[in-house]
Amino acid sequence: MEKSTHQVSSHLPLQQFVAGAVGELERLHYSRRTLARYRAVWRHLIAFCHEMSLEDQYSYELAEQFRTAYQMYEGECLNSRQGWRRHIVFALKVLEDFARDGHIERTVTDMQKIQVPAPMSTTLRDYELYCRDRRHLRTTTLRERMREIAIFADFLGSRNITFFDQMPPADLCAFVTSQHRLAAKSVSRIVSDVRGFLRFLLLRGILQQDLSHVLPVVHVPRDATVPSVWDPELVIRLLEVVDRTSPKGKRDYAILLLACRLGLRASDIRTLTIDDLKWGNGHNRG
Structure with missing residues (x-):
């Protein structure tokens, strides 16, 4: 994947740092509408920093104070001028990635570039049939699950692992770490899908020990979703x-x-x- 040719320091003045992040999104050809959403959040972040007389540079502490002050609360209805608040969580996550890595990468995986090692293909087909015929997964759910498992297999292949019974536990944790740019809720779903696949491998005798417990627990922030109570x-x-x-x-x-x-x-x-x-x-x- 193409990366930016320069590194941007988070110690720059906040407005200059944000301008660098916007430049990264433009380099990745984000749509005008998406750019407007990010710009709106970051513009309010800069204003917040100045209003609170905080240090004029990006920091995780600044992002957390801003998130606490403006995040949506349960049952809140936003008017048209407050719509930018719906995008706070992900916009701040992008800034955090930019501060850490000096560049931004798209979180959407290009499936055309995914390569499942040939010896794993039969196992993936068997798992797909198992999910469809035994677990009765809906078509959309099955498609999403197999997409995640294919990405997992491609990751193993990139580490010269071509058979599922060859993977060491450390690579399972490394795979989860590789998904750090995704939201916690998305990573939690991926971990759940991979854990189910590992249990299938144990059931079929491909694995001799249960590796599902090796996967880390992904903690989803309480405010990641709005809880609901049904009558x-x-x-x-x-x-x-x-x-x-x-x-x-x-x-x-x-x-x-x-x-x-x-x-x-x-x-x-x-x-x-x-x-x-x-x-x-x-x-x-x-």
Whole structure:
């Protein structure tokens, strides 16, 4: 990937530092609309720095103070003049990357450049069939999961690993670290997908030990998503309309029950296996 030919110091005056970040986005051919969103956040950051009489240069502490002062709170409705606040989290993350690396890279992976090592291809096809026929994943979910696994396989190939049973635990952590430019929520989803794939490799005997626990836990900030509470009557109505006469309907009903009655998160439900169920602790209510 093309990188900038110069390094920009975060010790420059804040306005000059931001101008360098804007130049990086222009180099990467970001759309005019996207550039306007970043510029709006960064313009308010500069104004905040001056209003608070803070040191005139970028720092993580400045970004955190700005985030705390202007981040959206639960249930808040923004008017047209405050719309820039929706983009604070990611705009600040881009600045943090720029301060650390001296350049900015697009977070979208060009899948045409992804190369899965040939010996891994059959395993990936088997996993895709397993997710479709045994896990009954929706087409869009399956496509996204296989995309992440292909990126994982390409990463291993870049480290001269062509068989899944060759990968050392250290490379699993290195893969997660390589995703640092993504938002925490995205990294958490990727880790969950890779963890499920590692369990599949163990199930098929390709791995001799469970490596899923080696993957680090990604902590998603509490304000990354807005929590919601559903009215009990609405939950009952939702469960009643599920068609439980088909295998897909029964699956959907079970997922809803896990979420509504046990409070499991989507990531927990997605990685749930038969082995996680403690049948011996159940009670037959006949």
